[in-house]
Amino acid sequence: MSDEIRAAVKESSDELNPSVVTIAPIAAPPRRRSVKDTIAFSVATCGVGLLPLAPGTWGSLVGVFLWSSALAMSERIYLFATARGWTGLQAESLYTTLAIFALAALTFVGTWAASRVEPLIGRKDPGVVVIDEVVGQLIAFIFVPRSAGVWTLVAGFSLFRLFDIWKPYPIRRLEVLESGLGIMADDVLAGIYAAAVMSLLVFISSFAG
Template structure:
């Protein structure tokens, strides 16, 4: 259940997009339900990304071992963690969330250097950290875009 991010990884086509979208929507609705101050939102998003990552490493390791696949496509907890990283300190509106989501998906799918190298890490660490890398790159680009537009 955790590896598939509550079943979103079982949706087709593009389970990674569904997992990323689910995490983005959870973030967006939580932001608007609780209306935290900007610093509180930044801290909460960072903590959420860390928690999902720390839970995701062993969860994805178990699923990868049981399925016999290095990075099963239905494991999308990594996408959830990565998109949460991309949402750190982003303005809490749908436009900024959408830009972060789209940038994350673009970098996660294309895996530019050095993100692709992170896939070589063992088991759940490699499964999770390439998406964290994509999230960090999306975070950087999203903040640059927000600064100039």
Template sequence: MRVNVATSVATWFGTGLSPVAPGTAGSIAALVPAILAARTLGWSGRDIGACGVALFLPAVWAADVAAKQAGLKDPGFIVVDEVVGQCVTLFGASKLNWQTWACAFVLFRAFDIWKPFPIRRLEHLPGGWGIVADDAAAGVYAALVLCFIGWLQSRFTV
């Protein structure tokens, strides 16, 4: 694999080269800087979610270039899509604590693997669009569930 800016971003700076569960590694690699930003800069889930949205187009570009260089439709080493989806998930967090981080991780991975309607259809979009759009949509689904959980907690916490 030729290393350049696109492949660096697509592999999320090498995270996607993990020999075990690169998608999960990509999700974790998204959470580490998110947790640091929340703790040191006071970022909210919405701030982190906004970063995921801002990363969407660069992720599409990087995934497209890296996939073409590899000659594959959706290579496993491309994990910037998981980074986008994991960050978008956090948009639904009303507060950030270890339970929220864990719940956001599990929800995003579940929706990313399950791909309920119409997420799976998004994989058929051309190039980087298909690689990233399904994970972004999984992040939206997970964010909605995370938001609902936060709402339930606020309604039923004594």
């Protein structure tokens, strides 16, 4: 094994998905980490990537926590907007728009961080990287109304974990994409699948209320 290239062993932060060997080479990690490397590592691991047992599940729980915090903040956004004469629909639209932009920014930053951490670890999609699970979990809640009950947190978490571990077509194929893009893309699509089912569940539950 040369100093420049390492064999690409694709790990997984999903406890039910074993590591696999891919053909894409990974550059050997540098001897010293820069400030950018440290920042990228912090973003990529979200403070839970090094925890024992199922880092992907820990990452999803971070996503649930962030979404719960966003819901609390949404009430302030709603009051801010309505105090200035906005209708309830306009306030909801403002909140949804801000959430989408925040998710897009987090996806971009997560892709950068994952791309930088991958060669630091020397493995393809290292298990310590959980920013992809965080983003995917947040996407799963994107169509859930502010007024929805606590059950949506449990359902959204369960559905995202199901799709992230099961990886129905074409989620698994996205893993072959290079660097951070491959790390993020499959979880983003798993989040979209979960969001679609969540939207259907919220629609069905509206008839029961």
